[in-house]
Amino acid sequence: MTEVRVAGVGLTRFGSHPERTGRDLFAEAADRAFADAGVDRNAVEELNYGNFMGALAEHQGHQAPLMAEAAGVRCPATRYESACASAGVAVREAVRTVAAGDADVVVAGGMERMTNLDTEGATEGLAIAADDLFEVRAGVTFPGAYALMARAYFEAHGGSREDLAHVASKNHENALPNEYAQFRTEVSVEEALDSPPIAEPLHLYDACPITDGASALVLVSEEYAAENDVDAPVAVTGTGQGTDRMALADRTDLAATPAAVDAATAAYDDAGIGPADVDLAEVHDCFTIAEVLAIESLGLAEPGEGIAAARDGHTTADGDLPVNLSGGLKAKGHPVGATGGSQIAEVTRLLRGDHPNSEHVPDAEVGVAHNAGGTVASAVVHVLEVAE
Amino acid sequence: MTARDEGYDEWIDALSEGAGYALVCPEGHGSLPPRRVCPECGSSPLSEEPLPGSGTVETFTVVHVPSPRFSDDAPYVTAVARFGPVRLTGIVRGVDGDGDVDADGDGDAIEVGETVEVDVGERETDGGRIVTFRPVES
Ligand SMILES: [Zn+2]
Numbered sequence: 001m002t003e004v005r006v007a008g009v010g011l012t013r014f015g016s017h018p019e020r021t022g023r024d025l026f027a028e029a030a031d032r033a034f035a036d037a038g039v040d041r042n043a044v045e046e047l048n049y050g051n052f053m054g055a056l057a058e059h060q061g062h063q064a065p066l067m068a069e070a071a072g073v074r075c076p077a078t079r080y081e082s083a084c085a086s087a088g089v090a091v092r093e094a095v096r097t098v099a100a101g102d103a104d105v106v107v108a109g110g111m112e113r114m115t116n117l118d119t120e121g122a123t124e125g126l127a128i129a130a131d132d133l134f135e136v137r138a139g140v141t142f143p144g145a146y147a148l149m150a151r152a153y154f155e156a157h158g159g160s161r162e163d164l165a166h167v168a169s170k171n172h173e174n175a176l177p178n179e180y181a182q183f184r185t186e187v188s189v190e191e192a193l194d195s196p197p198i199a200e201p202l203h204l205y206d207a208c209p210i211t212d213g214a215s216a217l218v219l220v221s222e223e224y225a226a227e228n229d230v231d232a233p234v235a236v237t238g239t240g241q242g243t244d245r246m247a248l249a250d251r252t253d254l255a256a257t258p259a260a261v262d263a264a265t266a267a268y269d270d271a272g273i274g275p276a277d278v279d280l281a282e283v284h285d286c287f288t289i290a291e292v293l294a295i296e297s298l299g300l301a302e303p304g305e306g307i308a309a310a311r312d313g314h315t316t317a318d319g320d321l322p323v324n325l326s327g328g329l330k331a332k333g334h335p336v337g338a339t340g341g342s343q344i345a346e347v348t349r350l351l352r353g354d355h356p357n358s359e360h361v362p363d364a365e366v367g368v369a370h371n372a373g374g375t376v377a378s379a380v381v382h383v384l385e386v387a388e
Numbered sequence: 389m390t391a392r393d394e395g396y397d398e399w400i401d402a403l404s405e406g407a408g409y410a411l412v413c414p415e416g417h418g419s420l421p422p423r424r425v426c427p428e429c430g431s432s433p434l435s436e437e438p439l440p441g442s443g444t445v446e447t448f449t450v451v452h453v454p455s456p457r458f459s460d461d462a463p464y465v466t467a468v469a470r471f472g473p474v475r476l477t478g479i480v481r482g483v484d485g486d487g488d489v490d491a492d493g494d495g496d497a498i499e500v501g502e503t504v505e506v507d508v509g510e511r512e513t514d515g516g517r518i519v520t521f522r523p524v525e526s
Contacts (some may be wrong), residue, residue: 124455138477138518139458139518140477144449148466155446199451248468
């Protein structure tokens with residue numbers, strides 16, 4: 001097994017770009033990643049590309065060859081789809097490919113174009129990540145599914161909308177200096193509480209926005225980096241994935257996400273570390289309650305205690321374990337098929353020290369990224385470490 | 389409408405006739421059709437066992453922002469309720485007299501732990517068949 005290094009990362013600004021085509025968004029992210037990496041496009045041996053709803057949003061299937069063109073690479077290119085974890089699985093397969101010695105240079109990332117749809121269209125698009133027969137036909141929307149989990153969590157462990165509002169407020173504050181974030185505006189706990197309901201108990205500021213954007217990473221083997229003088233100080237040392245029953249109603253516990261526990265356990269084992277070694281985390285906070293469930297699944301909070309982590313300051317920028325220093329999906333935005341790649345990009349920059357929020361984690365050596373699909377029927381966790 | 393979904397639509401038919409069932413594996417895991425093996429443990433054969441007459445609400449949400457198929461239904465209440473070996477997901481009807489939900493109440497339309505009966509109703513938006521729950525008069 002060879003060590004996998006992150007040679008370069010690239011993002012578009014996340015936000016509302018309804019007129020920009022998916023191919024242009026991904027081209028921009030790839031451009032940035034190549035510039036950051038200093039790796040020649042001709043060296044790329046595989047492209048792993050994540051996308052969820054392009055067939056609905058752009059009437060475009062078979063996107064991988066299109067994105068290889070956009071990135072200016074000619075190599076085997078494959079689209080990965082695992083709902084909101086699409087880029088996470090694309091990155092994971094790239095990591096496994098390089099670790100196994102099957103390739104030295106792989107580009108992974110993803111793209112989603114969403115704001116060209118109206119709210120109902122985007123709601124419909126996102127809902128297809130749920131079980132169509134038994135959930136969508138019973139009125140389950142994406143926010144509705146997380147609302148069902150939030151109420152189940154409150155019933156099992158206590159907690160309140162105010163606790164969730166602290167998660168929203170924290171992540172908006174973290175996004176303020178992030179040049180790639182969709183929302184660089186403060187949201188107070190009171191404003192979050194007073195926002196209109198979407199799917200009770202969740203309100204507007206419990207939810208991530210609808211976002212267009214793309215992410216791209218250039219992953220290389222340690223040997224390639226050394227031989228080609230590529231500056232790649234951060235390594236992906238662990239990868240793990242988990243799967244659960246598709247429909248929320250079929251889960252053992254409505255207030256927990258065991259697929260993410262499985263993914264985290266595998267990733268920690270792969271890296272030879274444990275939750276106590278983690279210095280920072282980027283987690284899949286598509287809704288505020290999702291951040292709570294994520295940090296519990298990652299072992300960064302005990303079951304039932306994650307709800308208080310933001311309120312009590314443990315996970316704020318100056319807390320002992322900063323979570324979502326990027327602003328998270330909540331404030332940075334959630335272009336579904338790009339999100340998993342963007343989390344790796346954020347953790348990489350935070351560990352390299354060139355992220356606008358690196359000042360909060362000057363000694364950080366270990367970061368984790370948690371990417372979830374649907375109501376966490378799919379989960380991918382990566383461990384990144386400073387290698388040089 | 390498009391083609392029926394074999395297995396699922398027969399199950400909805402049965403539910404509407406008051407003859408809803410769960411599939412149960414030799415290990416006792418419940419699931420919903422169509423299934424060839426137990427999704428929990430992979431075992432078979434699966435037997436059809438009648439659902440209990442009433443279930444218990446485990447969680448619910450009041451949906452204000454619907455997908456297009458539910459645009460005329462919103463706001464509505466979606467709940468997950470336990471019926472013996474399975475949980476069902478359905479839309480709660482009759483929580484405010486005439487089937488309207490109490491849209492502004494945060495939890496006063498229905499409560500976790502409440503007993504409900506299951507039936508089949510129609511979406512207001514397009515008439516599509518949906519699993520419905522109705523609180524049992526106590
Ligand atoms: Zn079984």
